[in-house]
Amino acid sequence: MNILGLIVEYNPFHNGHLYHLTKSRQTTNATHTVAIMSGNFLQRGEPALFDKYTRAEIAIKNGVDLVIELPTMFACQSAEFFAHGAITTLNSLNCIDSICFGSEEGNVDILYTISKILVNEPDEFKASLRKYLDEGMLYPTARSLALFDYINKFNLLDISKEKLLSILNSSNNILGLEYMKCLLKLKSNIKPFTISRVSASYNSENIDSNICSATAIRKSLKDYNNLSLIKNVVPSPTYDILENKLINNFEPMFDDKYFDLIKSIVIRENNLLDKYFDVNEGIENKIYQNVFTSSTLNDLQLSVKSKRYTLTKIKRTLNNILLGITKEDMNIVKDITSIPYVRILAFNDKGREIIKAIKNNSDINIINKFSKTSFSMNDKVFKTLIDYDIKTSNMYNLVYYKNNQHLLKGPMDYYISPFYVKNMCFKK
Incomplete structure (x- = not known):
């Protein structure tokens, strides 16, 4: 079994995500895939279009084998904390062979070299950084110049100053660098891979082809409230499930x-x-x-x-x-080196095999339903993380279930079980 880890939001799952999933399997020769997915609130500081269970179901029906929720406290923070939570979660499973993320750069060796310098902070790099900061430069600019000086001095990469600045200022590169920094800090055995983003950029608001950004899809839904406008840019399982949600009066969340x-x-x-x-x-x-x-x-x-x-x-x-x-609560969790539990959102038969591998290789708590979880544990990290997961789902659902109040039974994390799809097989 060769298990690939993915770090995702799927807000919503579109053709670009399907390309990334397919290409990542090919690049890593993976037989199984597990996605660490943000819950109901996301990294940009906004609610997800549709709830985490719906997005997890869509992911499984598009070919992911297991979807695990990224704890909320990490899911809606800056790249550093988001990456730390996601990588620490994958590493804690103790059975993940690789991760593969999209990037503007597309060359994992370049990103790895930069990450290694930022993690180790050699004396020459720190001296150069101090020099630029003393000159009054903002930290991001000073760090970029110090990196270039160090790389150039030791001939580590054949890269121009302009190219380096472009790498350090591109959204997916930034996340990728944080992923690899965290892997290095944890001394993880997970091997990183990256593939180049295709077609639209991360922040593009235009739908110009069959692959566009999630930003463009969300903007289209918000501005025109017409699902048919995105039919050509999402796989059919995504469209069908979202159409069903709209028919049942669940509106996209903004x-x-x-x-x-x-x-x-x-x-x-x-x-x-x-x-x-x-x-x-x-x-x-x-x-x-x-x-x-x-x-x-x-x-x-x-x-x-x-x-x-x-x-x-x-x-x-x-x-x-x-x-x-x-x-105060972020200080409890922000430097953890292992995650005490994982919340299963959806899986298929291959996902069952991954769950079995997790049980065999890790002592992590696997949560299928919160009603079966003991909250009297003395683990402060466990309590802090899980309390926010439940609380933020409740906040989300106050608005999400506005047109379906009769379906809101209480804290829904206690009532909804993981979504299971039987015998779904996808080619690598």
Whole structure:
């Protein structure tokens, strides 16, 4: 058995994801695939279009064998924390042979060389970094120049300064570098691979071909509320399942649907906002000042945006406030070197084989249903992570089930079992 690990959001699963899945299997010669997938809130600081169980079902019907939830506390943070949570989860399974991620660069050796320098921080690199920082440069710029100096001095790569800057400023490269940094820090045996992104870029908002970005798909659904517009850019299982959700009055979720909740929390906890993770440098004051005059969440985000605070930073900050993720609780989990549990969201028969391999090779807690989980455990990390998973699902479902209140039985993590697809076989 050769098990490939994937780190995903599938928001939603589109043709580009199918290409990545197929190409990753080919590149790694994998026989089985496990996806670590964000739950109901995502890395950009926004809710998922559809709930985690629906997205996991779509993943299995498109060829993934096992879907495991990435704990919420990592899923909606910056690249460093997102990658740390995902890689630590995969490594804790103790049976994953490889990971394969999409990148703009497409050359894993280049990304690995850069990652190794950033993890080890050789003296020459640190000296160069200090020099640029002393000259008043911002840290990202200083780090890029110090990296180039070190690479050039020791002739580690044949790369121009412009190419290096491009690598360090591209979304998927950034995540890939963080994945490999974490693998190095954990001394993991998981082997990294990467494949080049095809067609649309990560942030592209245009649907120009049968492969486009998830950003473009979400924008199309939000602007036109017409599922048929994305029919040619998603596999048929994705389209059919999403169509069924819409028929049953489950609407796509966008961050502005949580604006009233965010406003209420900001106003109620005005003097306590700085306890939340990523709320620093006085950003809480700007948020509070502008919450009264902002008509929409986008208005609030743009009113806080500045050279100091990027839009993505603001979105994550507001999301941490919404979900109640505190600095104190993040300090409990942010440096962990193993994950105490995994939450199974969906699987097929090959997924069963992976679960068996996890049980044979790791002592990690495997959770199928939260009602079968003991919450009296003395493991502080376990309790902190799982409490946020349940709490944030409840926050999501308050809005997601608005048109289907009769289906909301309570905390749905206690009522929904993993989705199982029997005898689904896909070619490598």
